[in-house]
Amino acid sequence: MATRAKNWIVYRTDQASSPGWEERLLMPRRSLTDILWEHRTSSDKLPQVGDRVQRFENLEDPGNGATHARADDWVVAEVHEFTSPTTDMRVVICLCEYSPVHAEWREIQRGKPVSEILEAMKVGQ
Secondary structure (H helix, E strand, O other): OOOOOOEEEEEEEOOOOOOOHHHOEEOOOOEEOOEEEEEEEOOOOOOOOOOEEEEEEOOOOOOOOOOEEEEEEEEEEEEEEEEOOOOOOEEEEEEEEEOOOOOOOEEOOOOOOHHHHHHHHHHHO
16 A cells, blocks of 8 residues: 655745746646645655755656756745644645755666566565
8 A cells, every 4th residue: 555645845935926937827727826846745854944945857858757856946944834633644835035056957866666676576585
């Protein structure tokens, strides 16, 4: 059974008109949003003030997963946690400030494919 993510982390700016607003249009209505990025995780490691948002891209095949990462132009300025009183679910809102930085893309290091791990387990039995 898959592990359910217990944290929903939302990175946002104070104003929808902050830098990069042209790229933050919601589909299908194309309305403007102040959300920079969001993700779900089961990790207990949460963002901290001063953390820089990470940007992920596939440089060879855009839109098809992520192969590279770099620091983005947004820095976490405030962190607000909201925890469910009846479950272990948590929503974390990170208010971010625009702080441009020149960062190089670095290749994401991935582990072995699951099929390779399972095959190694069979051989070891």
